[in-house]
Amino acid sequence: xxxxxxxxxxxxxxxxxxxxxxxxxxxxxxxxxxxxxxxxxxxxxxxxxxxxxxxxxxxxxxxxxxxxxxxxxxxxxxxxxxxxxxxxxxxxxxxxxxxxxxxxxxxxxxxxxxxxxxxxxxxxxxxxxxxxxxxxxxxxxxxxxxxxxxxxxxxxxxxxxxxxxxxxxxxxxxxxxxxxxxxxxxxxxxxxxxxxxxxxxxxxxxxxxxxxxxxxxxxxxxxxxxxxxxxxxxxxxxxxxxxxxxxxxxxxxxxxxxxxxxxxxxxxxxxxxxxxxxxxxxxxxxxxxxxxxxxxxxxxxxxxxxxxxxxxxxxxxxxxxxxxxxxxxxxxxxxxxxxxxxxxxxxxxxxxxxxxxxxxxxxxxxxxxxxxxxxxxxxxxxxxxxxxxxxxxxxxxxxxxxxxxxxxxxxxxxxxxxxxxxxxxxxxxxxxxxxxxxxx
Numbered sequence: 001x002x003x004x005x006x007x008x009x010x011x012x013x014x015x016x017x018x019x020x021x022x023x024x025x026x027x028x029x030x031x032x033x034x035x036x037x038x039x040x041x042x043x044x045x046x047x048x049x050x051x052x053x054x055x056x057x058x059x060x061x062x063x064x065x066x067x068x069x070x071x072x073x074x075x076x077x078x079x080x081x082x083x084x085x086x087x088x089x090x091x092x093x094x095x096x097x098x099x100x101x102x103x104x105x106x107x108x109x110x111x112x113x114x115x116x117x118x119x120x121x122x123x124x125x126x127x128x129x130x131x132x133x134x135x136x137x138x139x140x141x142x143x144x145x146x147x148x149x150x151x152x153x154x155x156x157x158x159x160x161x162x163x164x165x166x167x168x169x170x171x172x173x174x175x176x177x178x179x180x181x182x183x184x185x186x187x188x189x190x191x192x193x194x195x196x197x198x199x200x201x202x203x204x205x206x207x208x209x210x211x212x213x214x215x216x217x218x219x220x221x222x223x224x225x226x227x228x229x230x231x232x233x234x235x236x237x238x239x240x241x242x243x244x245x246x247x248x249x250x251x252x253x254x255x256x257x258x259x260x261x262x263x264x265x266x267x268x269x270x271x272x273x274x275x276x277x278x279x280x281x282x283x284x285x286x287x288x289x290x291x292x293x294x295x296x297x298x299x300x301x302x303x304x305x306x307x308x309x310x311x312x313x314x315x316x317x318x319x320x321x322x323x324x325x326x327x328x329x330x331x332x333x334x335x336x337x338x339x340x341x342x343x344x345x346x347x348x349x350x351x352x353x354x355x356x357x358x359x360x361x362x363x364x365x366x367x368x369x370x371x372x373x374x375x376x377x378x379x380x381x382x383x384x385x386x387x388x389x390x391x392x393x394x395x396x397x398x399x400x401x402x403x404x405x406x407x408x409x410x411x412x413x414x415x416x417x418x419x420x421x422x423x424x425x426x427x428x429x430x431x432x433x434x435x436x437x438x439x440x
Contacts (some may be wrong), residue, residue, distance in 0.1 A: 003068045010151035011418035015143035021221035021417045031136040033071040037078035040112035041203025042355050043165045044223045045173045045367040047142040055092045061149030063098050077117050080104035087396035108301045108348035114139040119267050127340040156404045156420035161369045164189045166226040171367035176217050177422035179379030185212040188372045189256045198234045200225040207299040209237045217379040244312040251309050258302035258313045268338035271295040273313040284401045290295045293320035294331040381435040388415035399427045
């Protein structure tokens with residue numbers, strides 16, 4: 001069986017972001033394969049601990065991916081502040097005789113944006129609206145590579161490593177069976193009562209505030225940040241779209257700080273949030289003024305760090321992106337030659353300063369990887385945890401399933417990912433969107 005087949009059969013997807021099926025990333029050769037170990041979102045602690053604990057397994061999986069892609073460069077992009085982990089990596093790379101390089105990154109946000117990482121590591125700029133392969137690169141994060149190594153052993157993706165931090169008694173990182181209710185995961189930190197608190201799914205910058213906490217952990221879940229309900233960050237993230245639009249029209253003073261600090265603008269993309277704000281304010285401008293919102297990565301720098309008036313350019317960009325998608329309108333690139341801003345190195349956002357700005361510095365604590373036991377009785381296996389088509393159930397109500405068993409298959413001819421049972425139990429419900437497994 002080929003590596004691509006092993007990865008496809010195991011249901012490996014990007015362990016974060018959109019959850020792109022990993023087997024599809026290996027469809028074309030690449031000059032560079034980059035392991036994204038930047039983990040640039042504050043308060044998340046998964047990647048560095050995986051690298052320190054499962055060093056050999058991850059390195060060997062990474063070498064296998066590089067071989068499959070025919071890559072001449074296999075590079076780990078990791079922040080230089082993680083010196084202990086880097087020392088372990090360098091030693092084991094040498095001991096194993098692997099052709100893997102390490103690129104040390106400054107501690108800035110968003111170093112983990114794959115297009116920013118490509119530029120940092122290679123000096124190449126991914127074209128507007130493109131993906132890293134357009135610059136000869138493939139990017140995968142640490143947990144994805146870990147799951148590749150497990151797929152090489154015939155093991156399916158059944159768990160996700162998740163950090164729970166913020167306003168909790170004991171911040172933790174833990175291995176969680178996919179399908180576990182979020183509230184059960186948070187309870188492991190001692191925060192069993194969530195009245196008066198809000199939960200961000202993901203990092204504090206790009207994560208979304210959960211409307212309910214009985215939803216399931218997915219393969220791409222990376223963290224849950226618990227904050228008081230009245231925290232300013234929660235207020236910003238839950239602002240209605242209409243309020244964001246009216247505030248922008250009323251108060252934007254065209255200072256262009258949002259543009260000057262925009263990470264995609266700084267690598268040469270034609271993304272100017274202040275021009276989008278102007279177009280929305282005065283309903284003037286050409287099509288490019290609006291459609292350039294499609295280039296926004298939703299990193300949140302403009303809203304949560306740059307704007308002195310506390311406006312929400314990235315939320316407005318998100319509204320426009322959604323409308324463009326619904327109307328099948330695409331941004332047309334303005335050039336084929338890109339140049340990063342000469343001021344870029346001075347405008348990267350230091351993570352410590354960012355945490356102070358958004359009011360989470362007090363929660364910057366260790367979250368050690370800890371073995372935990374769940375007494376959850378019901379697991380909800382979502383059939384679309386990834387980019388592409390939802391998996392199709394291959395089990396029925398009443399079936400007994402075992403951990404690692406295929407329960408959702410990729411539709412014929414579609415882009416997707418297989419879903420496997422994360423626990424031993426009995427199927428109690430099957431819908432188009434999920435399979436419910438009850439244990440005991």
